Amino acid sequence: MTEYADYNYYKEQFHGIVIPESAFLSEMLKAGIYIDYITFGRVHDTEIPEEIRMAACAVADVMYQGDTGRQEVKSETVGKVSVSYVTEQQDGQIKERTREKKQYTAAYPYLVHTGLLNRGVRQ
Template identity: 35%
Template sequence: MAWINVDYDFYTNTFKGTVIPESAFDRKSVESEAFINKITFGRIHKYDLRPDDLKAVKLSICATAEAVYNLDKHRDIKSENNDGYSVTYVDSGESSRRLRMIEAADIYLADTTLRNRMASYDY
């Protein structure tokens, strides 16, 4: 299995990310890459991707890493109010987390066939 090389330099200079600190990036990007591989039916690790698809995958890993970082940072908080100090906690499970991750990934993967279960991806 070949892992996709998405480093902090790519995140900050190509993706133009500013949300994730460098100390947290590796952990979030590894989790995101595993997730992207899962929702693309293992294709990102199985095939040598075309340059356009590879860039889309790298961008989707960054976007998903940001979603994961924000979800973890604000875990279980639905809303917060500083005036009277009021915090509302959500009762959300993994389905909500998964949906947010898919939404982040699909921004970049939508123009590829990687998410299409019926598409043949042999090349």
């Protein structure tokens, strides 16, 4: 399994603030597995492309937030304090499908122009 970025890259290049260093390796390993899954295992270069590193960091952030149960704020009112959160199950969707959609959405902007998301055979 490939760890596409180290913690220094996450902090300095990606400007990540979500994952603490103690949890980073585990999250990056899971993110690497997911990146391999959505790119059909096509990333085999000895030099990992920048787009892959960024996508892995973005996916790791989403995974960490899901693993720790951190909720995304949907709306907030300051007077008389009112906060509502985005729920994982919307319109009958199961939790895992919603999480996978968030992971794909996080990776997509970095990978869309690489051709790695295409299902066709590359020659």
